[in-house]
Amino acid sequence: DVKVTQSSRYLVKRTGEKVFLECVQDMDHENMFWYRQDPGLGLRLIYFSYDVKMKEKGDIPEGYSVSREKKERFSLILESASTNQTSMYLCASSLRSMNTEAFFGQGTRLTVV
């Protein structure tokens, strides 16, 4: 059973703080993704990675960075959190070699105050 685990279910941070969201998958997937989910806007791709140390910008990368030092772990970094980054963040992973589904983590609800 595929497991994608995000380190926190809920986070409250202050404006200007550096925030780390961690995601770990246990299925040896090459691809990993970070999405942001907001009502009416669906799932918007922030960054993705198709291999260790590789990263690609998605549709809304501004204000975010990522790190993929190990295959199983993909971190999302908010360099200086702002209130407009209050959102639900979803991590996902998938195999690269086949067109198959992405498996999602349980999500992190981040509130920036």
Place this chain on the structure above:
Amino acid sequence: GENVEQHPSTLSVQEGDSAVIKCTYSDSASNYFPWYKQELGKRPQLIIDIRSNVGEKKDQRIAVTLNKTAKHFSLHITETQPEDSAVYFCAAFTSGTYKYIFGTGTRLKVLA
């Protein structure tokens, strides 16, 4: 950039009726189209998918159709039940770019 349009944003049906959700994608190189169901407070989970070499796929009460020429794909749920109430997302995946682009979601309410 690539995008996926999804309609309607909300859909209410009576229990037992059918529900149809439609998506249009922009990248003609997209070759895999999954549909996800997200129940309240839970992660999105795959319910059905279709690849670009297939026009239709069915799994019990749910089916997906794909029109590559028009770049449309649709989810059909028959004999809806209250437990079908959720948010549904369509997505388009392009193997050359490794990206899943999602639609904006449809909130389906099945009224008992």
